Amino acid sequence: MIQLEQISKRYYQGKREIDAVKNVTLDVQKGEIFGIIGYSGAGKSTLIRCVNFLEQPTSGSVRINGIELEGLKRAELRAVRRRIGMIFQNFNLLSSINVFDNVAAPLQLVKTPKEAITKKVRELLDLVGLTDKEESFPHQLSGGQKQRVAIARALASDPEILLCDEATSALDPQTTESILDLLLEINRKYKITIMLITHEMHVIKKICDRVAVMENGEVVEQGTVMDIISAPQQPITKNFIKSIFDVTLPSVLLNKLENDKRPGKILRISFVGENAADPILADLATQFTLRPTILYGNITQIKETIFGCLIIGVTGEASAIEAGIDYLTQQQLRIEVIEHAE
Numbered sequence: 001m002i003q004l005e006q007i008s009k010r011y012y013q014g015k016r017e018i019d020a021v022k023n024v025t026l027d028v029q030k031g032e033i034f035g036i037i038g039y040s041g042a043g044k045s046t047l048i049r050c051v052n053f054l055e056q057p058t059s060g061s062v063r064i065n066g067i068e069l070e071g072l073k074r075a076e077l078r079a080v081r082r083r084i085g086m087i088f089q090n091f092n093l094l095s096s097i098n099v100f101d102n103v104a105a106p107l108q109l110v111k112t113p114k115e116a117i118t119k120k121v122r123e124l125l126d127l128v129g130l131t132d133k134e135e136s137f138p139h140q141l142s143g144g145q146k147q148r149v150a151i152a153r154a155l156a157s158d159p160e161i162l163l164c165d166e167a168t169s170a171l172d173p174q175t176t177e178s179i180l181d182l183l184l185e186i187n188r189k190y191k192i193t194i195m196l197i198t199h200e201m202h203v204i205k206k207i208c209d210r211v212a213v214m215e216n217g218e219v220v221e222q223g224t225v226m227d228i229i230s231a232p233q234q235p236i237t238k239n240f241i242k243s244i245f246d247v248t249l250p251s252v253l254l255n256k257l258e259n260d261k262r263p264g265k266i267l268r269i270s271f272v273g274e275n276a277a278d279p280i281l282a283d284l285a286t287q288f289t290l291r292p293t294i295l296y297g298n299i300t301q302i303k304e305t306i307f308g309c310l311i312i313g314v315t316g317e318a319s320a321i322e323a324g325i326d327y328l329t330q331q332q333l334r335i336e337v338i339e340h341a342e
């Protein structure tokens, strides 16, 4: 649906060259929610603006539904852009016209008949929960309401793709939740492909299917959100994950364990979905005569799937511990034997 191949964007500031995006290759599938996460200055905004050619890449190829954007005539580019809606952190509403007219603007631009406009705008305001705000002006709305108007406007031309440039960054946590729920609903109901950029892992965890991590203009890691959260590879990814799901042992526990001379091992057990309910600790005790002790645990929801992590200490015969680890591995659990200092 969205294919970015070897995208680079270089800005010039006087004689200074700024490589905002470097050789990024991504393939966003139809119907998915694809997130790009990175710290400030990583190049996220520049990259997402390359998708609809608000920024023209210095090199590389952007294809939307197989159409190469480079070399398109103005009218052809306009036609492709009509299939791509976009929302922004600061909403970008027109302050001098009311909510109805803001949502109607893209339809008026292509000379849609008046009755069709009224029908469509009312439908969209109903979808975003703002039926009673038709005549309000942007300054009379809260941040969350403004973003809802912006979403309605972005959907007015029935886009196949919605680009979200830090759409929830200016909103409080509760309003963020409601906007994310709305984006999920739009994705499911209308099968709209969503590409979003954010610096918040929570946004990725709640609504994205896949994620790319950006650092210094490059994508350093990408994959399904479950894979990235359960087995992050890069230090920057580990940092992002820590903000929503910390699986390191608290220092109080670490000190205690370092003074514990009993033979045994410490295991980090990661489990997904169904496995969450299996009585594995009881099995270790009864089948392998091991003594498992719960040291630390964390459980979270990644989109609709439960993901958990449990750190346990096990003591017992060395061979029984090995057999116990084999058994856990056979239960489709990810097992890591960790050092006290981890």
Ligand SMILES: Nc1ncnc2c1ncn2[C@@H]1O[C@H](COP(=O)(O)OP(=O)(O)OP(=O)(O)O)[C@@H](O)[C@H]1O
Pocket: 011, 012, 013, 018, 019, 020, 038, 039, 040, 041, 042, 043, 044, 045, 046, 047, 199
């Ligand atoms: N128009 C421009 N001219 C010159 N440099 C730019 C321009 N736009 C962005 N940059 C630079 O490109 C780099 C990437 O910026 P970009 O805004 O894409 O990052 P970002 O990850 O979206 O950051 P933020 O979350 O703070 O918006 C930064 O160093 C920025 O200063």
